[in-house]
Amino acid sequence: MTKKNFLFLMFVAYCLQVFSQAGTGVYQFLDLPVSSRLAALGSKNISLNDNDINFAFQNPALLTAGTNNVIGINIANYLADIQFGSAVYGHTFGQNNYFALGIQYVDYGSFMGYNELNDSTGAFAAKDYAISLVYARPLTENITVGATLKPVYSAYERYTSFGMAMDFGANYNNPKNLFSAGLVFRNIGTQFKGYYSEEGNQHLEPLPFDIQLGLSKKFLHAPLRFSLTLDNLQHWDLSYNSTNQPVTDLISTTTTTKISFVDMAFRHAIIAVEFVPSNSFYLAAAFNHRHQVEMSMPGFKSTAGFSFGGGIKIYKFHVGFGMTQFQVGNYSYQFSFSTALNEFRL
Numbered sequence: 001m002t003k004k005n006f007l008f009l010m011f012v013a014y015c016l017q018v019f020s021q022a023g024t025g026v027y028q029f030l031d032l033p034v035s036s037r038l039a040a041l042g043s044k045n046i047s048l049n050d051n052d053i054n055f056a057f058q059n060p061a062l063l064t065a066g067t068n069n070v071i072g073i074n075i076a077n078y079l080a081d082i083q084f085g086s087a088v089y090g091h092t093f094g095q096n097n098y099f100a101l102g103i104q105y106v107d108y109g110s111f112m113g114y115n116e117l118n119d120s121t122g123a124f125a126a127k128d129y130a131i132s133l134v135y136a137r138p139l140t141e142n143i144t145v146g147a148t149l150k151p152v153y154s155a156y157e158r159y160t161s162f163g164m165a166m167d168f169g170a171n172y173n174n175p176k177n178l179f180s181a182g183l184v185f186r187n188i189g190t191q192f193k194g195y196y197s198e199e200g201n202q203h204l205e206p207l208p209f210d211i212q213l214g215l216s217k218k219f220l221h222a223p224l225r226f227s228l229t230l231d232n233l234q235h236w237d238l239s240y241n242s243t244n245q246p247v248t249d250l251i252s253t254t255t256t257t258k259i260s261f262v263d264m265a266f267r268h269a270i271i272a273v274e275f276v277p278s279n280s281f282y283l284a285a286a287f288n289h290r291h292q293v294e295m296s297m298p299g300f301k302s303t304a305g306f307s308f309g310g311g312i313k314i315y316k317f318h319v320g321f322g323m324t325q326f327q328v329g330n331y332s333y334q335f336s337f338s339t340a341l342n343e344f345r346l
Contacts, residue, residue, distance in 0.1 A: 026205040027152050027163060029106045029128045030187055034058070034086040035074045036322030036334040040309025042270035042286030043324070044229050046182035047214030049173040053090045053338060056100045056134050059184045059214075060146030061171035063090060063098035063136035072338040079330050083107045088132070098146070100134035113157070124157040130165070144171045150189070159196060165189035165207055178218035178225075186210045209234065223277040227286075229270040238267050238290065267293070280313035284322075291326070300328045311336070316343045 033039040035054035046059035051066030054074065067090035075085040088102030108126035115121055129152070136146030148167040154160065169184040187207045194203040211233040218225040232238060239259050259267075272286035285308050292305025302325065309322030320336035 025187075025208040026161070026191060027128070027130070027154065027165070027187070028208055029084065029104070030130060030150070030152070030165065031208055031210070032076075032078075032084055032104070032106070033322070033324075033334065034088075034102075034104060035072065036076075036309050036320035036336040037282075037284065037311060039076070039322030039324050039332070039334045040284035040286065040307050040320075041227060041272040041274075042229065042288045042307055043291075044212065044231055044270055045214060045216075045227055045272065046169065046184045046212050046229060047171070047180050047216040048225075048227060049171055049180040049216070053088050053100065054086070054336065056088065056090070056136075056146075056148075057086065057102060057104070057132060059169040059171060059182045060100075060134045060148045060167055061136050061144045061169040061182065061184075063100055063134060063146060064144070065092055065098070067098065067100065068092040069341040070338060071341065072336065074334060074336045076332060076334040078106075078332050079326060081109060083109075096138050098134075098136040100132070102132040102134065104128075104130045104132070108156075111157075126156040128152075128154045142172055142174055144173070145169070146171075150187075154195075156195065160193070161191060161195045162193045163189060163191040163207065178220060180216045182212075182214045184210075184212045186212060218276070223275055225274040225276055227270075227272040227274075229272070230268050231270070232268055236264065236268075238264065263289075263293070266290075281311070283310045284308070295326050297328055302328045304328075309334075316340070 033043040034057040037052060038045060038054065038058065044058065048055060049062060051064050053067045053070045053072040055062040070090045072088045078084055084106040086102060086104045088100055090100040092098050106128040110123050110125050113121040113124055130150050133149045134146065136144055138144045146169050150165040152163045152165060165187045166189055167184060167186045169182060171180065171182045173180040187209050189207050191204045194205065196203055210231055212229060212231045213233060214227065214229040216225060216227040267290040270286060270288045272284060275283040288305045295304035296302045304325050307322065307324040309320060311318060311320035316339055318338045322334040324332045326332065
């Protein structure tokens with residue numbers, strides 16, 4: 001293996017480890033938070049029915065009549081100067097046909113390649129893309145269902161991959177009781193082309209399939225809203241072999257920590273709270289227990305697992321900011337911008 005290939009494969013392995021948080025499968029970038037508000041709410045929320053166009057990436061059934069002609073743009077500064085973001089536009093056809101078109105991307109940056117003789121072979125890039133075609137329709141006054149079709153393309157130097165994923169979701173919304181709930185089956189699909197071949201056959205990997213259930217409740221006489229999101233319901237055991245151990249006799253060791261029932265249950269849960277005094281302002285905070293236990297470092301103080309953010313409407317534009325710490329000194333900052341084009345009509 002050339003020095004260039006070795007270093008690049010080490011880089012890819014590092015990125016996949018960070019993205020997956022001990023998960024399995026390919027295209028892990030599909031689970032990155034697509035907006036500052038979602039980042040502040042713990043990276044995942046499938047129940048909050050608030051006419052936020054960006055939530056359609058999480059649950060297609062969260063498209064509403066209020067997302068008609070709304071544009072959302074999101075950018076983020078991730079680990080190691082990795083950049084990712086998204087853009088989405090919603091439109092309503094007829095009375096009850098809600099559509100949205102969105103795109104997610106991750107740009108890992110530009111790299112210089114070298115061969116085993118340390119001769120430069122030129123620059124190369126690594127990027128991921130996913131297009132989202134979203135459709136939702138209300139079945140009753142309180143229940144909406146939706147689906148998303150997501151073509152995915154990934155290119156790391158000369159290694160490329162193409163696949164297709166689908167999301168199916170439902171949302172129950174009761175404005176009278178200020179309560180909403182969601183259920184989503186995310187990333188159902190397959191790779192059509194793997195990054196490489198083995199003995200003439202494509203090496204295909206599973207997509208990060210995830211079943212999620214969420215609840216959101218706002219108090220009637222207080223500007224507070226709580227959300228509980230449960231993920232990876234299709235797979236109870238989220239434990240993994242850790243290689244973050246001392247090296248003995250030049251041989252790395254692994255360890256498996258026994259996880260209690262309560263600890264494992266909380267690794268499936270994300271708890272979030274919002275302060276929402278009006279429709280034009282919010283502050284949000286969340287705790288993701290799985291991120292906290294898997295990303296904290298012994299001997300160092302860290303807020304891994306906690307996320308914070310806020311948003312405000314200025315004139316006709318909604319602006320948001322979200323912050324998450326993954327490890328000591330490693331923060332991710334996200335910025336969001338959205339506006340309804342209908343507000344600019346004379």
